Amino acid sequence: MKIRSSTGDKVFHTFNYLAFAIFTLLCLFPFYYLFINTISSNDLSSRGLVMWYPKDIHFNNYIQVLKLKGLSQAALVSVGRTVIGTVATVAGSAFLGYIFTKRKMWARTFWYRFIMITMYFNAGIIPWYVIMLKLHMTNNFLAYILPMIVSPFYVILVKTFVESLPEVLQESAEMDGAGTMTLFFRIIMPLIMPIAATIAIFSAVTQWNSFIDTVFLMTDQKYYTLQFVLYKYLNESNSLAAIIRSSGGAANVDLSKMQTATSIRTTVSMIVVIPILFVYPFFQRFFVKGIMIGAVKG
Numbered sequence: 001m002k003i004r005s006s007t008g009d010k011v012f013h014t015f016n017y018l019a020f021a022i023f024t025l026l027c028l029f030p031f032y033y034l035f036i037n038t039i040s041s042n043d044l045s046s047r048g049l050v051m052w053y054p055k056d057i058h059f060n061n062y063i064q065v066l067k068l069k070g071l072s073q074a075a076l077v078s079v080g081r082t083v084i085g086t087v088a089t090v091a092g093s094a095f096l097g098y099i100f101t102k103r104k105m106w107a108r109t110f111w112y113r114f115i116m117i118t119m120y121f122n123a124g125i126i127p128w129y130v131i132m133l134k135l136h137m138t139n140n141f142l143a144y145i146l147p148m149i150v151s152p153f154y155v156i157l158v159k160t161f162v163e164s165l166p167e168v169l170q171e172s173a174e175m176d177g178a179g180t181m182t183l184f185f186r187i188i189m190p191l192i193m194p195i196a197a198t199i200a201i202f203s204a205v206t207q208w209n210s211f212i213d214t215v216f217l218m219t220d221q222k223y224y225t226l227q228f229v230l231y232k233y234l235n236e237s238n239s240l241a242a243i244i245r246s247s248g249g250a251a252n253v254d255l256s257k258m259q260t261a262t263s264i265r266t267t268v269s270m271i272v273v274i275p276i277l278f279v280y281p282f283f284q285r286f287f288v289k290g291i292m293i294g295a296v297k298g
Contacts, residue, residue: 078226090154097157098188115152138218208275233264
């Protein structure tokens with residue numbers, strides 16, 4: 001059945017499409033701007049002459065930046081904490097959210113409120129640092145994983161999602177002799193994949209972008225994350241550019257390819273941003289359904 005749209009509807013839809021198109025371009029432009037400056041003439045880029053399209057295209061910046069000391073090790077640490085941390089967070093928050101839906105859980109209301117209150121009250125950096133110090137989490141890879149296994153917000157999402165599922169599924173499995181763990185992994189987990197994927201996206205982005213814990217807890221370079229290395233390189237971009245120029249023989253290098261502070265900043269930033277951009281497309285089909293059902297019961 002074909003529905004005729006009024007003039008007002010057409011104007012409204014046109015305005016919406018235009019507004020969202022502009023908003024999308026505004027969101028994409030910073031990434032585009034970074035990218036075109038990484039592949040353009042470094043001389044022009046450092047003078048702010050590259051704005052809308054690349055000029056004198058080359059990819060030497062990526063080759064030189066990837067040779068920087070500690071970058072590959074930091075990439076491994078970031079990938080490791082993102083993958084392991086995301087899996088641990090999804091498993092921990094999902095299981096706890098499921099347990100809180102069980103009426104027979106001992107002191108369920110107390111423990112649920114006990115965890116939820118941490119969303120509203122935070123002791124601050126100093127108590128957090130003292131606790132991590134007492135737990136021997138300095139220069140320890142587990143410092144990236146253990147504190148994030150359970151997140152109150154993710155627990156709420158899973159709990160609400162599980163409560164929206166038909167109870168007869170769990171009751172029939174229990175009648176067949178399924179225990180708590182069997183019920184969770186074989187019945188509940190496959191059904192909550194949309195919300196699990198949503199949590200995975202949130203957790204992966206948080207783990208990948210985090211660097212404050214590295215600043216406070218890590219002094220050994222083998223535990224440095226990519227974000228922390230980016231932070232260091234951004235602060236030391238002028239000296240790094242001078243080192244790269246001198247090591248490559250400045251007299252024989254074209255000005256368009258000679259490393260500058262701007263080329264270091266933009267290239268390292270792009271290297272750090274690109275990997276996490278590929279996470280969302282794999283989970284996109286679960287995201288909207290998961291966040292909607294997880295946020296509103298029904």
